[in-house]
Amino acid sequence: MNNEILTITENRALTDSVYLMRLAGSRGENRPGQFSEFRLEGLFLRRPISVCDDEGGVLSIIYKTVGRGTEQMKFLKEGDTLDALTCLGNGYDLDAAGESPLLIGGGVGVPPLYMLAKELIKKGKKVSVILGFNTRSEIFFEDEFRALGCSVTVTTADGSYGARGFVTDALPETASYFYACGPKPMLAALCEKASFPGEVSLEERMGCGFGACMGCSIMTKGGAKRVCKDGPVFKKEELIW
Amino acid sequence: MVNTEVDLCGVTIDNPVIPASGTFGYGYEFAELYDINILGTFSFKGTTKEPRFGNPTPRIAECTAGMINAVGLQNPGVQMVIEEELPRLKKVFHKPVMANVSGFSVGEYAYVSELIGREEQVGWIEVNVSCPNVHGGGMSFGTDSKAAAEVTRAVKKVTDKPVIVKLSPNVTDIAAIAKACEDAGADGISLINTLLGMRIDLKTKKPVIANVMGGFSGPAVFPVALRMVYQTARAVKIPVVGMGGVSSAEDVLEMMAAGAAAVEVGAANLTDPFACKKIVEDLPRAMAKYGIKDLNELKGVR
Ligand SMILES: Cc1cc2nc3c(=O)[nH]c(=O)nc-3n(C[C@H](O)[C@H](O)[C@H](O)COP(=O)(O)OP(=O)(O)OC[C@H]3O[C@@H](n4cnc5c(N)ncnc54)[C@H](O)[C@@H]3O)c2cc1C
Ligand SMILES: Cc1cc2nc3c(=O)[nH]c(=O)nc-3n(C[C@H](O)[C@H](O)[C@H](O)COP(=O)(O)O)c2cc1C
Ligand code: FES
Numbered sequence: 001m002n003n004e005i006l007t008i009t010e011n012r013a014l015t016d017s018v019y020l021m022r023l024a025g026s027r028g029e030n031r032p033g034q035f036s037e038f039r040l041e042g043l044f045l046r047r048p049i050s051v052c053d054d055e056g057g058v059l060s061i062i063y064k065t066v067g068r069g070t071e072q073m074k075f076l077k078e079g080d081t082l083d084a085l086t087c088l089g090n091g092y093d094l095d096a097a098g099e100s101p102l103l104i105g106g107g108v109g110v111p112p113l114y115m116l117a118k119e120l121i122k123k124g125k126k127v128s129v130i131l132g133f134n135t136r137s138e139i140f141f142e143d144e145f146r147a148l149g150c151s152v153t154v155t156t157a158d159g160s161y162g163a164r165g166f167v168t169d170a171l172p173e174t175a176s177y178f179y180a181c182g183p184k185p186m187l188a189a190l191c192e193k194a195s196f197p198g199e200v201s202l203e204e205r206m207g208c209g210f211g212a213c214m215g216c217s218i219m220t221k222g223g224a225k226r227v228c229k230d231g232p233v234f235k236k237e238e239l240i241w
Numbered sequence: 242m243v244n245t246e247v248d249l250c251g252v253t254i255d256n257p258v259i260p261a262s263g264t265f266g267y268g269y270e271f272a273e274l275y276d277i278n279i280l281g282t283f284s285f286k287g288t289t290k291e292p293r294f295g296n297p298t299p300r301i302a303e304c305t306a307g308m309i310n311a312v313g314l315q316n317p318g319v320q321m322v323i324e325e326e327l328p329r330l331k332k333v334f335h336k337p338v339m340a341n342v343s344g345f346s347v348g349e350y351a352y353v354s355e356l357i358g359r360e361e362q363v364g365w366i367e368v369n370v371s372c373p374n375v376h377g378g379g380m381s382f383g384t385d386s387k388a389a390a391e392v393t394r395a396v397k398k399v400t401d402k403p404v405i406v407k408l409s410p411n412v413t414d415i416a417a418i419a420k421a422c423e424d425a426g427a428d429g430i431s432l433i434n435t436l437l438g439m440r441i442d443l444k445t446k447k448p449v450i451a452n453v454m455g456g457f458s459g460p461a462v463f464p465v466a467l468r469m470v471y472q473t474a475r476a477v478k479i480p481v482v483g484m485g486g487v488s489s490a491e492d493v494l495e496m497m498a499a500g501a502a503a504v505e506v507g508a509a510n511l512t513d514p515f516a517c518k519k520i521v522e523d524l525p526r527a528m529a530k531y532g533i534k535d536l537n538e539l540k541g542v543r
Contacts (some may be wrong), residue, residue, distance in 0.1 A: 044307055044308055044460075044512060045303050045511075046512060204298050206301060207301045208510070210270055211512050212266045213266075213272045215300045217294065217300075224294050
């Protein structure tokens, strides 16, 4: 964990309610699947947001406005600073990827997969991505994944773009491994349906974000685990749904 | 030069700053961040006889200047604490630690205290009779003078370590309960534990906390905590450890001016992992600013 004061260099809307923020001053030590906890004005608890990218001293995050904290974030301007705890959580296990890993993201579960895809491609893997959204207007980052060289499938629940249905409807017969992030029902369905091994990133309400308060505990097959410190990424076979 | 040393039930500690139980784990998450030996001591996570998973999630809710937690005493059980947590802690913390003990019966409090009290690393036993997050235990002992006294007596019987009884603010007459514990042999009193609180999510119209209610703490509770520390310090002769909303060196001084012998810091550790380090380092400056040469001058200012 690092405590870093980061300076906003960009903060713009990707859709009606999803924003991309870039912050300078990062030590560049975040791994894919890790998250940061941001202190916001007038709020007691920090807000956890996944790392979307961390390169060249710039930390990128993508957030959806759902409440007081994220609504406040969208009004922050270039030059404003944020106090962040960074490099939190275990991150994805890149060694498990095999040759042709599949990355599956739903909604604001998509962002952490970007840095993961980038790292996997650097390692010479053939990366496929399934991005699931409710409807066409909510789609973001499709082009960014393509630009990395991933093979991309987009699903929309209402069929307004790409394949109609959920990410699980677009699941291929085989892949060497899967990495997923998204809403809990999606992850549960995925773990049930995927015949190949994989891991998923979970969310829980957090008190601290670094393992001290036991606020985020879940029961797994290997006993009680803290989502913030032992996770947020857990192997499929560890989880109890 | 100012003197930050204080006496806590016969043990001298370098400064009065003590991370509160449940907000500092068993220490080593913080030991990765700074040398935790700069602390007076710390109180580790509430420990019970059996391992406990605690309550379902969500266990945490945001509040104005504070938070609600309903962790429900998640801990690995006294045996594991002795076999694994304490040896691990020994490598990073070389001072006596405060063992926070909880239970669901008088017998369980005594059982856990006896075992943990035998550990050389343990300097004090803080008996939590005030956890609002478990049914049929914890707080029910701390809201009744007779039950609190009974737990105190049972724990005193099985250990030579100083026994500090941690009280609940969810009572009408804190002085009476503190007095009952003192009469039953307690070496010290600590307070406040969390205030019973609740939040509702207007989007779902359901309680935010899965357990519906939880313990409210953080800066918002400071005035209530200070008032109760003041009342308690006037009612008993044994040392009082003050806590509730403390997040700065000034808050520490204010608690001590209200009669606290030492001060615990809870929720502040969660939002700023360096909170206690900053308070310890800032204390001499704050003392100088208010013309305090020795913290012991402050105690009992009325
Ligand atoms: C490990 C992790 C990674 C995350 N990554 C992202 C991301 O990359 N992009 C993104 O948009 N969102 C992400 N989230 C969800 C994000 O943390 C919440 O949407 C955000 O905290 C909401 O804060 P708020 O003040 O706007 O909402 P409010 O509803 O006002 O928040 C109230 C409290 O609930 C908590 N909370 C609310 N929703 C969630 C949630 N879904 N998960 C955890 N806590 C929540 C808040 O942190 C806060 O303590 C992540 C959550 C976790 C745990
Ligand atoms: C997440 C959390 C967990 C806690 N767990 C315990 C516990 O196990 N035992 C205990 O005696 N008090 C526990 N407490 C209470 C604190 O030790 C302290 O009494 C209370 O939070 C008031 O201090 P604060 O306002 O500084 O947080 C817990 C508090 C929090 C926030
Ligand atoms: S949020 Fe505190 S332990 Fe995970």
